[in-house]
Amino acid sequence: MSSGITKTVAILLILVVVFGLLTAYFALNPRVVEVEKPVEKPVEKVFIRFAGWSAGETEMKNYEKMISKFEQKYPTIDVKYEVITQMFHENILASYGAGVAPDIFYVDTSWAPTFIEKGALYPVSDIASQEFINQFYDFLLEPFKGKDGKLYGLPKDWSMLALFWNKKLFAQAGLEGPPDTWDQLLEYAQIIADKTGKPGLAIYLGGFNRYVPVALSYGAPKPWFEKPGDEAWFDRPEVKETLLWYINLYREGKIAREKAGKTPYVVQPADVGAGWLGDAFGKQEVAMVISGNWMIPFLADQFPDFKFGEDWDIAPVPKGPKGRATMAYTVALGINAKTEHPEEAWKFVEFILGKDGQYELVVKMGHTLPSIKGLEESPDMWPQHKKTLGFKYDQVLVFLWGPKSGELEGKISDVMAAAMRGELELDEVIPTIKEAVREVLGG
Amino acid sequence: MLKFKFFSSFTEKASVREALGALLLISVAVAFNLIFGYFSAFFAVYLSFFEWDYIGPMKFTGLKNYEIMLNDLLRGIGGASYLITPFYTGLKNILIYTAIVVPIQTFLALALAALANQKIKGIQFFKVSYFLPATTCPVIISLIFIWLFMKKGFINYALSFVAPGFQPDWLNDKNYVLLAMAIVAIWGTSGHFFVSFLAALQAIPREIYEAAMLDGAGPIRRFFYVTIPMLKPMITYVVVMGLIGALQMFDLAWVMAGSGGGPGGSGYTIAMDIYNEAFTRLRPGVAAAKSLFLFAIIFTTTYIYQKKYGGGVR
Numbered sequence: 001m002s003s004g005i006t007k008t009v010a011i012l013l014i015l016v017v018v019f020g021l022l023t024a025y026f027a028l029n030p031r032v033v034e035v036e037k038p039v040e041k042p043v044e045k046v047f048i049r050f051a052g053w054s055a056g057e058t059e060m061k062n063y064e065k066m067i068s069k070f071e072q073k074y075p076t077i078d079v080k081y082e083v084i085t086q087m088f089h090e091n092i093l094a095s096y097g098a099g100v101a102p103d104i105f106y107v108d109t110s111w112a113p114t115f116i117e118k119g120a121l122y123p124v125s126d127i128a129s130q131e132f133i134n135q136f137y138d139f140l141l142e143p144f145k146g147k148d149g150k151l152y153g154l155p156k157d158w159s160m161l162a163l164f165w166n167k168k169l170f171a172q173a174g175l176e177g178p179p180d181t182w183d184q185l186l187e188y189a190q191i192i193a194d195k196t197g198k199p200g201l202a203i204y205l206g207g208f209n210r211y212v213p214v215a216l217s218y219g220a221p222k223p224w225f226e227k228p229g230d231e232a233w234f235d236r237p238e239v240k241e242t243l244l245w246y247i248n249l250y251r252e253g254k255i256a257r258e259k260a261g262k263t264p265y266v267v268q269p270a271d272v273g274a275g276w277l278g279d280a281f282g283k284q285e286v287a288m289v290i291s292g293n294w295m296i297p298f299l300a301d302q303f304p305d306f307k308f309g310e311d312w313d314i315a316p317v318p319k320g321p322k323g324r325a326t327m328a329y330t331v332a333l334g335i336n337a338k339t340e341h342p343e344e345a346w347k348f349v350e351f352i353l354g355k356d357g358q359y360e361l362v363v364k365m366g367h368t369l370p371s372i373k374g375l376e377e378s379p380d381m382w383p384q385h386k387k388t389l390g391f392k393y394d395q396v397l398v399f400l401w402g403p404k405s406g407e408l409e410g411k412i413s414d415v416m417a418a419a420m421r422g423e424l425e426l427d428e429v430i431p432t433i434k435e436a437v438r439e440v441l442g443g
Numbered sequence: 444m445l446k447f448k449f450f451s452s453f454t455e456k457a458s459v460r461e462a463l464g465a466l467l468l469i470s471v472a473v474a475f476n477l478i479f480g481y482f483s484a485f486f487a488v489y490l491s492f493f494e495w496d497y498i499g500p501m502k503f504t505g506l507k508n509y510e511i512m513l514n515d516l517l518r519g520i521g522g523a524s525y526l527i528t529p530f531y532t533g534l535k536n537i538l539i540y541t542a543i544v545v546p547i548q549t550f551l552a553l554a555l556a557a558l559a560n561q562k563i564k565g566i567q568f569f570k571v572s573y574f575l576p577a578t579t580c581p582v583i584i585s586l587i588f589i590w591l592f593m594k595k596g597f598i599n600y601a602l603s604f605v606a607p608g609f610q611p612d613w614l615n616d617k618n619y620v621l622l623a624m625a626i627v628a629i630w631g632t633s634g635h636f637f638v639s640f641l642a643a644l645q646a647i648p649r650e651i652y653e654a655a656m657l658d659g660a661g662p663i664r665r666f667f668y669v670t671i672p673m674l675k676p677m678i679t680y681v682v683v684m685g686l687i688g689a690l691q692m693f694d695l696a697w698v699m700a701g702s703g704g705g706p707g708g709s710g711y712t713i714a715m716d717i718y719n720e721a722f723t724r725l726r727p728g729v730a731a732a733k734s735l736f737l738f739a740i741i742f743t744t745t746y747i748y749q750k751k752y753g754g755g756v757r
Contacts, residue, residue, distance in 0.1 A: 093722065114725065118496050118498040118499055120498045407724055407725075417703075418706075418707070421706055424524070424526075436526060
């Protein structure tokens with residue numbers, strides 16, 4: 001009992017001594033007792049994440065430059081640029097699953113319906129002014145519209161298919177200009193192979209989106225697969241005819257020709273030791289490819305001695321009996337619906353997609369085509385790109401086959417590739433494609 | 444007595460402290476294992492009963508995901524095209540691949556280890572050479588082999604001397620893709636298992652060999668009646684690890700055959716189908732169901748093997 005009292009007294013004494021010492025210290029040290037000036041609370045910075053894939057080091061550097069300009073303009077916003085080089089959309093989806101999706105990211109047309117339908121994207125039309133939206137080409141906005149009519153992304157740029165032809169190989173084969181029809185394309189490819197010993201045309205094995213312009217130019221309606229039964233598109237006579245024609249390009253142009261001991265007139269890039277169509281064309285291993293505007297900066301960068309105008313040129317995609325059609329490809333910037341900073345994210349999107357942003361990132365770089373009207377008149381626009389914009393088409397179809405575009409493109413292309421390699425009989429092609437499509441839509 | 448009591452309480456305290464220290468040291472590894480191993484495994488089981496799109500809430504669907512998987516298998520068994528039966532195609536391919544890879548890699552690793560265990564001049568160089576592939580990234584190995592397996596690549600060039608006229612298009616012919624992948628896998632993994640066998644070989648007591656020699660056993664008899672039985676636990680380990688690795692193969696196929704499995708889908712594997720199911724078809728629930736099926740195959744195979752051959756000389 002007594003020891004308890006002693007302990008309490010000791011603690012009290014210690015407290016008194018400490019208090020006394022502190023009081024003495026503060027009394028003797030006037031600096032401490034001075035009234036402190038109110039410190040300005042630092043302005044809280046908002047941090048947003050922006051994810052995209054990369055079209056090369058130059059593009060990355062340009063983005064970084066634009067981001068630093070943006071941060072100068074808006075000092076309270078910090079942007080972290082994240083480049084995802086592989087499996088971009090798969091990565092984004094996984095990051096949604098983990099709850100760490102970026103605030104702003106690229107959205108390809110083939111993935112747009114998936115993201116919109118699942119409520120992953122913020123409706124930018126709720127935040128953007130109508131005046132800003134009106135600057136964009138209407139047909140490029142379509143893929144990013146939800147069923148509620150709202151816009152869930154704005155296109156950052158676009159590209160379309162065109163025919164790239166090698167002037168030197170054409171001259172060697174005695175041909176004066178590019179083919180104008182699909183039949184001529186085949187005929188010219190054969191002539192070039194026979195006369196120059198180099199394949200006339202390179203295509204991808206599969207590649208449903210590369211085939212669609214053929215179907216459209218033969219009168220087929222736009223393919224759209226939303227519900228089971230929509231696969232009936234493949235039963236249309238013009239589709240059957242053109243699809244088998246397209247598949248036979250490789251079966252007859254490569255496989256049968258090689259069996260007969262002749263130079264193939266149609267190949268895939270790997271057959272000529274190339275990684276993709278642009279590579280095959282740039283190496284001058286083939287005379288023609290149908291590809292998009294993305295090939296233009298690649299050729300300029302990788303094959304500087306292979307000159308536009310002198311050695312190669314661009315022509316419209318060949319036409320069919322019912323007109324001329326091409327495919328357009330676009331990618332939007334979308335804002336994460338769950339972002340904590342929609343206002344700041346929108347400021348960034350507006351900055352990148354506005355006239356100044358697109359001038360720096362699209363026009364000057366010469367990567368693709370600007371998605372807002374008027375910029376094509378810029379003197380800095382590359383002549384190759386300008387030329388593609390001058391072609392007249394009856395239909396320009398944006399790459400989108402319905403809510404499950406990406407998966408459908410993959411499935412249909414796999415069947416087409418198998419048929420092109422000769423693993424499927426021609427009469428099995430349409431039923432197999434229909435079954436694959438039905439499964440995707442029914443699933 | 445008092446002394447003894449003091450001593451006992453001291454050891455108790457020490458063991459508690461030791462146990463705490465040990466727990467602290469292993470806690471990081473345990474935490475990682477719990478989160479990335481066990482949690483993921485149990486979450487996969489849970490997920491297999493749900494429909495999910497990564498973004499919205501999960502929807503309970505009972506056994507629907509398993510039904511989708513079984514339908515694929517049944518259609519494949521019924522002879523449907525590989526283009527519409529990816530799971531069946533992946534399963535068929537991976538079983539063939541495993542049947543090629545596991546026996547050859549085990550035998551090769553054992554043979555290399557037996558060689559390396561001899562007292563030969565410069566054996567260290569061979570040991571390093573055998574093990575080197577095991578230290579290289581499989582993706583890099585695949586890329587190098589793509590180049591070697593090209594129609595006009597080095598392998599066909601070498602074949603033109605060994606078997607004139609035999610010039611397969613390894614990566615574009617559906618009959619050879621799986622074989623090409625198996626060759627790369629055997630080359631890449633034998634070195635790894637070679638080290639395990641070598642360690643086991645060196646642990647066999649010399650006395651047993653001496654006793655066998657006194658009994659008149661020659662080198663071949665010694666190998667079959669002493670070395671092999673003594674290596675049985677290690678052979679079991681190598682086969683089990685080989686089975687697990689082969690049945691889960693993803694990287695080689697992804698690089699060498701492409702995400703669709705290459706010509707005729709002949710390079711498509713179950714692991715690739717699980718990936719495609721989760722990220723292309725956006726059905727993580729079905730992917731989880733397929734993962735559990737793969738787990739069941741791996742578990743059953745390794746369990747049966749261990750049960751039958753696992754009880755070796757220790």
